[in-house]
Amino acid sequence: EVQLVESGGGLVQPGGSLRLSCAASGFTFSSYSMSWVRQAPGKGLEWVSYISGTSSTIYYADSVKGRFTISRDNAKNSLYLQMNSLRDEDTAVYYCARNAGGLDFDYWGQGTLVTVSS
């Protein structure tokens, strides 16, 4: 059974940093690209970042470019999102999602809440 479990969320002040983790199990992690998708309270979904299975290809949404860094450790079956210079508008539930063979997201974690507030 495919499982994705996020952790690392919490309350952080504007300008602060936070590192999210996503532990994967039930599939060959290194064979799949992964993404982070976020959802602000009461709002819709927003794609944040993508990383290929070998980490050779990485992309970011314009809203986080230069502030967030996606990475993965295939030996640990883990995905990460380093978030720096956090802003109020980064407050959201952050989901890790597996990119399927096509260009969609076939499995999602339960999400971790990041709150940016003073």
Added chain:
Amino acid sequence: QSALTQPRSVSGSPGQSVTISCTGTSSDVGAYNYVSWYQQHPGKAPKLMIYDVSKRPSGVPDRFSGSKSGNTASLTISGLQAEDEADYYCCSYAGSYTWVFGGGTRVTVL
């Protein structure tokens, strides 16, 4: 990277059909046959319902169907059931490993 346009809400009685539209541009929906749809119940993670415009993952009822014409994609739920009440999001690949989502549509079963 502007969000795709979806109606805020649609509703129908049990057994009826509802259709949710998702309008993008020639750079996303119109450019690729990589439109997907996600169902999200309150407090839960999104669930993939349709991928590649009209394909259903294993386990998704055939009451759910997808289509696309030009820059607009659609999700149709036939034979509406109480458990279909949820938020639905469309998503389109937008090139260079980037994606854009719609604002979401609340489906209410009357």
